[in-house]
Amino acid sequence: MKSNTPHPVIPVNQLQPGMYVIAITSQTGAMEIAQMGLVTNRKQIESLIRRGVSTVRVDLSRSKLAGIEQVLSPEPASPSSSAQRLSSNAGGEGRELKIRRLYQEARELQGKFIRQLKAGEPIDITPLAAVAEEMVDTMFSHGDAMLCLARIRAKDAYLMEHSMNVAILLANFGRYLGLERSVIKELTLGGLLHDVGKIMTPDEVLNKPGKLTDEEFGIMRLHVVHSHDILLATAGITPTMLEVAANHHERLDGSGYPRHLKGEQLSLYTRISGIVDVYDAVTADRVYKQGMQPTQAFRILLKGADHHFDRELVTRFIKCMGVYPVGTLVQLSNQRLAIVMQRNAQEPLKPVVKVIYHAGQRHYLEVQWLDLAKSGVQETIECTVDPKEFGIKLANFV
Incomplete structure (x- = not known):
């Protein structure tokens, strides 16, 4: 699409190496950013995204990218809040049913993938890749309904539930950060498969109710290496x-595992994955422990900001989740009592x-739907509530 101005404003996720940035036009982060000049690598773009930059103005004449005017497309218009808000009509219920079926299909394909691995059968990720793509498309059209399902989990199916939820949360956060849809799809499929190496972890270690010994923790940490090796040998993995x-499981200060990466060695995708993985893990109910409420999980992430997690990304993740x-x-x-x-x-x-x-x-x-922002x-909202205090099973209402 040919631009009609020599200095167009574009979404930061449309930036490419070779473009010349003359100004940052909008950002959500609190940090003052005055960077401008030629973009030479993807890391610079990742840094802008991490710092909350939304749109930038580029100079076509100073950009060193062939066909730049064809690359640029106008910034998408934001859908109106009224169009996005979920109604309680039959159409909304129909969508929820379709989304529930999609969630179930993803779980079944995930289970099939794991069974094939355990049996040593040939592996084909094509069906799982297709369902990951549909999950991302659904996240863009009906994201909140997808996120609702991510809160419903069974204690005895943690491995699959956790991977499903990490995939959904990665899709949601990637969308919020303005990443390209193709990248979000890769992150989503990566989330579905990120813990696949745990099939090699002995059950007595994987499901141990108490604290792991040093030796057991060493065995547990190997699941990351197993995941890497399994996926490296799988066709279609990017x-x-x-x-x-x-x-x-890598952390900013190098205290993570398995390779003790630190600082700039942690890419944007690694930083995002670490935050999302911890958030879902600590909010999950397990056979041997009760999950935290989201607000408690946010505190854990904030406490780990700067040494374990990227502070700007933690702040943006919390804003993304609400x-x-x-x-x-x-x-x-x-x-x-009501469910958000x-x-x-x-x-x-x-x-x-x-x-x-009551x-x-x-x-x-x-059951009654209520828009708290509606006039009259x-x-x-006074506070969040643990459903177990009242014996409420959210799965019956979502």
Whole structure:
């Protein structure tokens, strides 16, 4: 598409080495950024994304990229908030059913992949790649419904649940960061496969209820090496997918494993994967431990910022997930309990919720959708609630 201005504004994810940046036109990060000049490598672009840059102005005349005017496309218009907000009509319910089926299909294909590996059978990731692509497309069209399913998990299927949820969270965060859709699809498939090496970990170590001994922890850490080796030998695996599997336990200060990478050795994809993996792991219910609430998980990530995790990315991940992440049970000001079904980017404290229970009278209510931002709605969110306190199974309502 030919640009009609010599200095067009483009989304940062459309930047390529060879383009000349003359100004940063919008950013969400708090840091002052005044970088400009010729982009020479992908790391510079990754750094801008990490720092919250959304759009930049480029100088076509000073750019050293053949066919640059054909490369550029106009910044996509943001869909209106009203168009994005989920309604409680039959169409919305139909979409949720389709998304639930997609989630189930992904789980089944994941299980088949693992069974094939264990049996030593030939492996074909094509079906899983196709479902990962559909997951990403669904994340762009109905992201909050996908995120809702990521909160529903079974204690006895942790390996598959965790990988599914990491894939969904990577798709969501990648979308929020403005990464190219093709990259998001690679990250999503990488998430689905990132822990596949755990099939080589003995069950007594993998599911041990107490603290692992040093020897057991050494065995556990080998799952990353196994994941890398399995995927390296699998046709269709890209470097990005391999990076998610091999590096999601590496940390900024070099304290991670297996290679003790540190600082600039951790790419954007590695940093993203580490944050997402920890968030899902600590919020998961296991046979031997209760998962944390999202707000507690955010504190863990913030506590590890700078030495374990990239602080700017942690901040952006929290903004991406929202004050009340989708799937969270909250108590309203009138003692009713509701599940957060859709975020509100303009007013984060006023999401769309599904009212299901009365905390004071301790009984279920007729399910009601409620947009807390709608004019005339008096209810506000008081706090988040652990569903187990009231014996509520969120899976029955999502």
